[in-house]
Amino acid sequence: MPAVISSLSKDQENNLLSLFSLVRLHLLYKASIHGFTAAAFHSRCDKQGPTVTVAYNAAGFAFGAYTSKDYTQSGEAVNDGEAFLYSIGAERKKPLRVGGISGQHAFTDGGHGPHFGALVFLHNDQPAVYSNPGTCFNFQAAEMHGDDLALTEFEVYRVEGLGDLLEKPWRNIQWTAEKRHQLMTSIQNYLPDIKTVNHARVLLVGPVGAGKSSFFNSINSAFRGNMTCQAMTGTAGTSVTTQYRAYTIKVGRRGGNLPLILCDTMGLEENADTGLNIDDVVSILKGHMKDRYQFSTCSSILEDSPGYKKHATLDDTIHCMAYVVDTSKVSLLSQKMLDKFTAIRKKANQLGIPQILLMTKVDEACPLVTKDLKNVYRSVYIQKKARQLSESLGIPLSYVLPVKNYSAELELDLNTDILLFMVLEQMLNYADSFFENQIADGQDGTNDPELYRSRIPPHGVLSERDDPKVV
Ligand SMILES: Nc1nc2c(ncn2[C@@H]2O[C@H](COP(=O)(O)OP(=O)(O)O)[C@@H](O)[C@H]2O)c(=O)[nH]1
Ligand SMILES: [Mg+2]
Numbered sequence: 001m002p003a004v005i006s007s008l009s010k011d012q013e014n015n016l017l018s019l020f021s022l023v024r025l026h027l028l029y030k031a032s033i034h035g036f037t038a039a040a041f042h043s044r045c046d047k048q049g050p051t052v053t054v055a056y057n058a059a060g061f062a063f064g065a066y067t068s069k070d071y072t073q074s075g076e077a078v079n080d081g082e083a084f085l086y087s088i089g090a091e092r093k094k095p096l097r098v099g100g101i102s103g104q105h106a107f108t109d110g111g112h113g114p115h116f117g118a119l120v121f122l123h124n125d126q127p128a129v130y131s132n133p134g135t136c137f138n139f140q141a142a143e144m145h146g147d148d149l150a151l152t153e154f155e156v157y158r159v160e161g162l163g164d165l166l167e168k169p170w171r172n173i174q175w176t177a178e179k180r181h182q183l184m185t186s187i188q189n190y191l192p193d194i195k196t197v198n199h200a201r202v203l204l205v206g207p208v209g210a211g212k213s214s215f216f217n218s219i220n221s222a223f224r225g226n227m228t229c230q231a232m233t234g235t236a237g238t239s240v241t242t243q244y245r246a247y248t249i250k251v252g253r254r255g256g257n258l259p260l261i262l263c264d265t266m267g268l269e270e271n272a273d274t275g276l277n278i279d280d281v282v283s284i285l286k287g288h289m290k291d292r293y294q295f296s297t298c299s300s301i302l303e304d305s306p307g308y309k310k311h312a313t314l315d316d317t318i319h320c321m322a323y324v325v326d327t328s329k330v331s332l333l334s335q336k337m338l339d340k341f342t343a344i345r346k347k348a349n350q351l352g353i354p355q356i357l358l359m360t361k362v363d364e365a366c367p368l369v370t371k372d373l374k375n376v377y378r379s380v381y382i383q384k385k386a387r388q389l390s391e392s393l394g395i396p397l398s399y400v401l402p403v404k405n406y407s408a409e410l411e412l413d414l415n416t417d418i419l420l421f422m423v424l425e426q427m428l429n430y431a432d433s434f435f436e437n438q439i440a441d442g443q444d445g446t447n448d449p450e451l452y453r454s455r456i457p458p459h460g461v462l463s464e465r466d467d468p469k470v471v
Contacts, residue, residue: 007153012062015088015095022162031154036127038113045156046071056153059146060090065116077105085137087144098139127151163380171377183421190259193435197315199261200431206324208267211360214405216262222417244293266295270336287316319431321355327365330385354430357400373415
């Protein structure tokens with residue numbers, strides 16, 4: 001499935017956004033891809049909350065209708081005092097905004113295309129608009145659409161209010177160099193409780209383009225002290241990562257390795273037979289997949305595959321799994337994608353592997369965070385997305401961690417590092433829970449005291465790690 005990309009130019013988008021107070025637009029439906037039919041429109045746009053339609057014609061107009069109400073195909077006339085029609089003409093500096101005629105309804109919520117009385121989009125299931133100024137809304141036809149009623153494109157966006165800043169952040173973070181140093185030290189000094197295990201092994205799983213490879217690059221850069229791009233990243237429609245990689249991370253240029261291995265996978269895709277498949281995830285979780293295994297889209301790894309490690313030890317298994325999701329795309333996760341997450345989650349639960357959720361690209365998701373990353377736990381929008389993600393994946397909110405990867409920067413940044421290190425710290429805490437479970441499991445008679453490390457940290461340095469349960 002090709003990526004669905006908005007046809008709005010930057011200027012048109014800015015003009016459209018100027019009609020609202022602080023909002024984000026999420027493309028729900030694009031007629032040239034999903035079909036110029038009422039059925040295609042309703043399958044993607046019903047019950048989506050506030051939406052705005054954008055119709056394009058060859059005369060250069062982008063025009064449409066906003067409603068704060070749901071489309072539900074109830075067959076009723078819907079009143080909506082907030083609804084308006086608008087037009088962004090090629091020649092006009094400011095967009096035209098037309099409010100509803102007093103006492104009239106805003107739209108008819110039927111099984112046809114969006115029907116705002118004066119403008120009916122997808123008229124007769126065609127790339128066309130029916131124009132009838134004076135019903136519900138009134139305007140000059142030439143001003144609205146230049147009398148060109150054939151559509152070259154038709155899109156519908158969900159309009160999401162960004163809200164404001166919370167007075168108090170929902171998590172307290174010290175944005176200081178000391179905090180950064182403390183996090184770095186405690187991560188470097190980490191040692192798994194089990195003697196035979198030298199690293200916490202964390203698996204990154206998520207849709208294509210969510211920022212899995214970038215997360216590894218960012219952690220690698222932050223510990224190296226300069227930007228690195230060891231893992232290939234990018235924005236192709238399908239996965240840029242096609243190999244399984246178990247990355248170690250160096251501290252400084254010539255320093256030792258961190259006690260952590262980040263495992264990067266091919267992206268999850270909606271279709272059952274493309275992208276990372278569930279059987280491969282299970283093989284990874286159980287420690288059977290060797291580093292650099294080349295994923296195949298047609299079959300999962302087999303016991304006699306060259307990349308299959310037959311005798312996996314506790315050192316090879318995954319100790320914590322991180323689902324990685326692009327914050328702006330949380331509400332666009334399809335049911336198929338959510339089903340894949342659920343299937344993986346079930347397998348990880350069966351194996352007793354703790355799971356966390358990384359919400360990436362918080363800098364792109366909310367302008368208040370773009371302006372200042374320190375707003376990440378004060379942004380109403382980010383908090384809303386975290387709650388939404390927690391609910392749709394059934395993972396408690398305390399396991400949801402917003403993060404910003406390095407993507408275009410040339411230099412490291414204190415606040416970005418702190419947010420990244422907080423995620424690592426949590427990963428290590430949850431890996432600890434996994435090891436503790438192994439200990440608890442052993443207590444029914446098979447407990448081997450030789451299995452566990454004594455609690456003295458390496459080099460006699462006392463770990464400064466926070467209480468694992470506090471996020
Ligand atoms: N602004 C921003 N861009 C990001 C972030 N994380 C990843 N990206 C960009 O998103 C694109 C896809 O990232 P990538 O790591 O390849 O995703 P993957 O498919 O999950 O491995 C790349 O162009 C990255 O530069 C982030 O936190 N902020
Ligand atoms: Mg990747």
